[in-house]
Amino acid sequence: MNEDRRRAKHFSYDSAKTYAMRIIISILALALMLLFLAAGAPDEAYGRVSKVVDGDTFDVILQDYNSSQISEDVIRIRLADIDTPETRGPKACEAGKNASAYTRSWLLSNYVFLDLDDKTGIDPYGRWVALAYLSEGGNPGRNFNKMLVDSGHAVIEDFRNNEFDPGSWWS
Numbered sequence: 001m002n003e004d005r006r007r008a009k010h011f012s013y014d015s016a017k018t019y020a021m022r023i024i025i026s027i028l029a030l031a032l033m034l035l036f037l038a039a040g041a042p043d044e045a046y047g048r049v050s051k052v053v054d055g056d057t058f059d060v061i062l063q064d065y066n067s068s069q070i071s072e073d074v075i076r077i078r079l080a081d082i083d084t085p086e087t088r089g090p091k092a093c094e095a096g097k098n099a100s101a102y103t104r105s106w107l108l109s110n111y112v113f114l115d116l117d118d119k120t121g122i123d124p125y126g127r128w129v130a131l132a133y134l135s136e137g138g139n140p141g142r143n144f145n146k147m148l149v150d151s152g153h154a155v156i157e158d159f160r161n162n163e164f165d166p167g168s169w170w171s
Contacts (some may be wrong), residue, residue, distance in 0.1 A: 008167055036111025043126075045114040046135070049107040050074065055084030057127060058107055060114065067116055070128075078127035079145050080117060080164045082154040099153035106112060106144065112136035119163040129162050146170050 045065040049115035052058045056079040062070065074083075085096035133140035134147075149153035149170055156166045 031146050044116045045070065045075070045130075046111065047075075047114075048109065050109075052100060052104040052108050054087045055096065055103050055148065056082055058103065059110060063111075068114075069121060076127045077114065077130050077132065078123050078132055079148070079154075080129045080162055081156060081158050081166045082148055083157045084146050084148065086155045095153075099148070102148070102151060102153045103144075106134070106147070107132075110146065113140040115164075117164065119161040120161050129164075131137070131164060143169055 019136035039057060044067050045058040045060070045062055047062040047064070049060045050059045053076070057076065058082055059074055059076050061074050062072075086092050087096040087100050112135060113133040114128070115131040115133070120129060123129055132144040134142045136142065145154075146169055151158055156168050
């Protein structure tokens, strides 16, 4: 009988130990998942669009930001993983002017939330790479990168040197 009691205690101890490990692993997995969700939040920066350079590039006067990398009050944004036709130079075309007009009509003097690229941050031209979300009721609303593609003014270009995957925001 003592042998049975010892086995039962050993079994109970192992079960409790396994159960505790499962709880700890679950909590760690949840914390890691929340960290990844927070890193891709569309509220890393917020501000008013003050200038539209072309269809996929514009300036934002920042009102609020959660990035220690930003030191300016006005930042230039290059929309991530899309490309609009050119408005200047030898490749300039009417479609580029149309894309710029579309961006201007939606963004100029309006507020946007920005999900800034945490991998590369700034491109070789000094522009912050980002997904832009229209401010709707003071909250992040429609994804403007997606709106440009859906409207036919841009094409998806997965540059892969940033954190974004067009498959996750365009579907």
